[in-house]
Amino acid sequence: MKFADWMSAVQDRTETALAALLPPADALPxxxxxxxxxxxxxxxxxxxxxxxxxxxxxxxxxxxxxxxAACAVELIHAYSLVHDDLPCMDDDTLRRGKPTVHVEYDEATALLVGDALQSLAFQALTEDGAPSCQSRLSMLALLAQAAGSRGMAGGQAIDLAAVGQALTLEELEQMHIHKTGALIRASVLLGAHCGHADEDAQKRLAHFANRIGLLFQVVDDILDAEANTATLGKTAGKDAAQNKPTYVSLLGIRQAKALAGELRDEALAALAPFTGRGERLAGLTRYIVERTF
Structure with a gap:
């Protein structure tokens, strides 16, 4: 299957699986x-x-x-976006080309949506069709750490505290290793757990995921700086307007693109031991960069 066809197939099956997992709209409440x-x-x-x-x-x-596993990690991601858009956080009105949840509904509903999606993510890893008991426990622990104070939530806290601050490149990387990278790393390792990957393979994939997590954020910052709102489906230039540190504000566009190229190459190199078996991961690495420049 060609890479583009594979991507479309996975996106379609994920949409179907999420629709089945989410409670129906006519069920109370x-x-x-x-x-x-x-x-x-x-x-x-x-x-x-x-x-x-x-x-x-x-x-x-x-x-x-x-x-x-894919539904679980996507539900955590979706919850984080709902909460991230709230007035007490980034205060945004547009997400994925439509009004954010607190705009379309209300703030209290948006808060509860995030809470409920987070709970549903962990439920998804415990129901029929999930891996063996020991694998489930490992996957639950992995996702919980990635979403919590030592992962995504902690990274968001660092991000909020960094508004108006001058961060070094190392400090910016540490922030995004938590805020963006933790959930991306979990995505890769959850997939590996489903295939019963050994410890050595998991370590290699964790290194790959760390590189691609930073790559994703660098590309996101470039998109935010160069694209318009219609292209992004969310408010463009929001981070700059809020005086948040980004790779573009720290390095400039040219150096940020150069860094993205370096991270892409490092991620691809980490896949070398898997030979042809890592081609889908390699394709996604290229896709993250090529969707931008």
Whole structure:
């Protein structure tokens, strides 16, 4: 299957799996369930599920198990976006080309949507079709750490505290290793767990994921600086307007693009031991860069 066809197939099956996992909009409480579906379905490139499936493909992991893991990580990501857009955080009104959840519904509903999506993510890893008991425990621990104070939530806290501050490149990397990179790393390792990857393979994939996590953020900063709102589907230039440190504000566009190229090459090099089995992961690495410049 060609890479573009594979991507489309994984995106479609993820959408189907998410739609089945989310409570129906007509089930009580209807407004909350409707808002949950609004936040998750019909938008996004599903990069994290793609990474999960691509990592699982290295070890011939069963597709049904990968679907559960992919849904879990995407639900955590969706919850983080809903909360990130709230007035007390980034205060944004546009996400994936449509009004943010607190604009379309209200702030209290948006808060509950995030809470409910986070809970549903962990439920997804415990239901039928998930891996064996020991694997489930390992995957639950992995996702919990990636989402918590030592991962995504902690990175967001550092980001909020860094507004108006002059960070070094190392400090900026540490922030994004937590804020963006932790969930991307979890996506890759959850897929590997579904394929029962050994410890050495997991270490190699963790290194790959660390590189691609930073790459994703560098590219995101470049997109935010160069693209317009219609292209992004969210408010362009928001970080600069809020005086947040970014790779572009620290390095400039040219050096940020050069850094993206270096991170791409490092990520691809980390896949070398997997020979042809890592081609889907390699394709995603190139895709993250080529969607921008």
């Amino acid at each position: 209807g407004r909350l369930h409707d808002a949950m579906r609004y936040a998750v379905l019909g938008g996004g490139k599903r990069v994290r599920p793609l990474l999960c499936h691509a990592a699982g493909a290295v070890f011939d992991a069963p597709a049904a198990e990968l679907d559960r």
